Amino acid sequence: MALPHTIHTLARKVAAGEKLVMVTAYDAPSARLAEAGGADLLLVGDSLGMVVLGYRDTLSVTLDDMLHHTRAVTRVRENAFVVADLPFMSYQVSPERALISAGRLVQEAGAQAVKLEGGAPVLESVRRIVQAGIPVMAHLGLTPQSIHQLGGYRVQGRTPNAAAQMLADARALEAAGAFSLVLECVPTDLASLIAAELTIPVIGIGAGAGVDGQVLVFHDLLRFGTAYAPRFVRAYADLNQLIPEAIQRFADDVRSGQFPTEDETYAPSPEVMAALQDVARRMSDDDDHAGGYGGAC
Numbered sequence: 001m002a003l004p005h006t007i008h009t010l011a012r013k014v015a016a017g018e019k020l021v022m023v024t025a026y027d028a029p030s031a032r033l034a035e036a037g038g039a040d041l042l043l044v045g046d047s048l049g050m051v052v053l054g055y056r057d058t059l060s061v062t063l064d065d066m067l068h069h070t071r072a073v074t075r076v077r078e079n080a081f082v083v084a085d086l087p088f089m090s091y092q093v094s095p096e097r098a099l100i101s102a103g104r105l106v107q108e109a110g111a112q113a114v115k116l117e118g119g120a121p122v123l124e125s126v127r128r129i130v131q132a133g134i135p136v137m138a139h140l141g142l143t144p145q146s147i148h149q150l151g152g153y154r155v156q157g158r159t160p161n162a163a164a165q166m167l168a169d170a171r172a173l174e175a176a177g178a179f180s181l182v183l184e185c186v187p188t189d190l191a192s193l194i195a196a197e198l199t200i201p202v203i204g205i206g207a208g209a210g211v212d213g214q215v216l217v218f219h220d221l222l223r224f225g226t227a228y229a230p231r232f233v234r235a236y237a238d239l240n241q242l243i244p245e246a247i248q249r250f251a252d253d254v255r256s257g258q259f260p261t262e263d264e265t266y267a268p269s270p271e272v273m274a275a276l277q278d279v280a281r282r283m284s285d286d287d288d289h290a291g292g293y294g295g296a297c
């Protein structure tokens with residue numbers, strides 16, 4: 001029987017040359033299904049704002065949203081390692097605020113680690129959270145919480161300066177105690193170089209094959225309710241087609257009277273119905289004899 005993952009089993013997997021598989025999960029069904037499919041890590045990503053809550057970006061997601069969804073995931077998780085995103089403004093203000101927010105995700109929602117975005121500005125927060133005994137996953141490259149600063153969802157690290165800054169940030173995050181790093185939308189050669197330079201596992205999304213693992217958003221990889229998928233997504237199923245087809249079949253069966261059948265209903269109980277009709281008859285006799293104003297209605 002598989003043992004629950006820890007930051008150490010994950011590191012050992014990478015050291016043994018195996019790739020890590022991380023899938024986002026936001027509720028009990030997605031957590032169960034992602035784990036049944038063999039995910040090593042479940043990421044309760046703030047992408048839930050876009051794929052579950054219908055926001056245009058991740059900026060509206062609150063710590064309360066993250067607590068609610070993380071609880072749903074940890075309630076049913078078995079062996080996968082659960083990482084929860086620190087949402088926008090839950091850690092940027094100060095390392096103290098970052099520690100309090102991270103502590104709530106662990107203490108109130110059962111997360112095993114937290115993820116936060118950025119390099120140099122969050123180093124002190126990473127140190128404080130790790131010192132409190134909470135594993136931190138870092139996130140560089142396209143950092144969606146800075147979407148207005150970045151000017152759009154585009155590949156990062158394209159200039160020599162930006163690439164050098166990303167490498168320096170990655171090294172600093174490792175030195176600050178991060179147990180893993182996500183690289184999002186980073187050219188393959190830069191991501192591979194960073195993964196080779198670091199000793200901690202580097203998990204990519206749109207960062208090529210030269211890293212230690214891959215993460216995809218649950219709804220993207222299943223094409224589930226998403227209208228658009230970036231270039232780096234491979235869809236392994238098409239629920240956008242399967243689900244409406246199934247619902248259409250249900251609607252057709254309801255309208256044509258083919259649902260439900262006898263097998264899909266509970267057996268009738270003639271004795272109960274006979275007794276009920278008896279009671280109803282007596283009640284209507286009583287009503288016929290009732291006097292006064294109310295009885296006239």
Ligand code: KIV
Nearest residue numbers: 024045046047182215
């Ligand atoms: O929120 C999220 O789902 C993420 C992944 C895209 C890495 O941060």
